[in-house]
Amino acid sequence: MGVEDITLRLNPRGAPLPRLPAELPISSDASVDALYDAVAKLTGYSRHRLRITKSDSSHLKPSGSVTLTDSNLYDQSSLFVKDLGLQIDWQTVFVLEYLGPLLIHPLFILFRNQIYGFTPPFLSWAGTPTSTPVTSTQSILCTMVVLHYIKRELETLFVHRFSSATMPLSSLIRNTAYYWTMGGLYLGYFLYSPSNTEASPLALYAGLAIWVFAELSNFKTHLTLRDLRRPGSTDRGIPTGYGFNLVTCPNYMFEVLGWFAVALISGWKIPALVFWGSGLFIQTKWAGQKERRYRKEFGDKYKKKRSVIIPYVL
Structure with missing residues (x-):
């Protein structure tokens, strides 16, 4: 016609x-x-x-x-x-999501006395300490979290290309709540508690090595995903290369590996494990959805994956 x-x-x-x-x-x-x-x-x-x-x-x-x-x-x-x-662009959504924990974690260090209720200085004569110093492990954990979210903000501004331009403004609170509450307030409050002790040298150095590897690998996979989509286009190709031969979403795999390292250095504190586990659960669901979408979109051209986020496991 x-x-x-x-x-x-x-x-x-x-x-x-x-x-x-x-x-x-x-x-x-x-x-x-x-x-x-x-x-x-x-x-x-x-x-x-x-x-x-x-x-x-x-x-x-x-x-x-x-x-x-x-x-x-x-x-x-x-x-x-x-x-x-009313709509809000996705780039702004991601910036606001990551801004929460990026600001909240340092605030637990800066306002430590007020948050954890130490005795005011004028009552120090009673023999109760007015504060306890931040441990080196806590300083390292805070630095790791801040660097992670700075990386996420920079990727949002300069790396990611979004398949959808906007989302409803009414969904903004729902989208940001997880990062501000679970990743910010809940995790931060317990990581920097005065009752926490120093990590063992083995846990500290092993955790740092895993974390650096995970962060660099996650960044590399984000670059791969960016290059699949032309600027200004919503079309995408089939992701291949580093990590993609193992799982559907290696960016999620390295993300949860990084938070595993945080939990290790924290001494397997329950809040760190809860945050790691919730992230694993959510991203496994997202990865499964992507696997189904890839199979539908690319058909026989796509090499199906059995594992979507953890090789040979999930």
């Missing part, structure tokens, strides 16, 4: 869209991106705030290379347009 002008029927889904017209004249060879731009212009909303679905409820994903004809849209085809609400 050749190129022709067609008319698409537009219907609101969910909340009314007052400026949404009933019909949209457009060329059949227009891209899906062009469709989103046209609907955004008509409604006055950002294109990232809109979700367009076909009559069978399948999502019409934005793409600059897929045409309306490719999407089986013809004259008088019906589309449904939904307002997703």
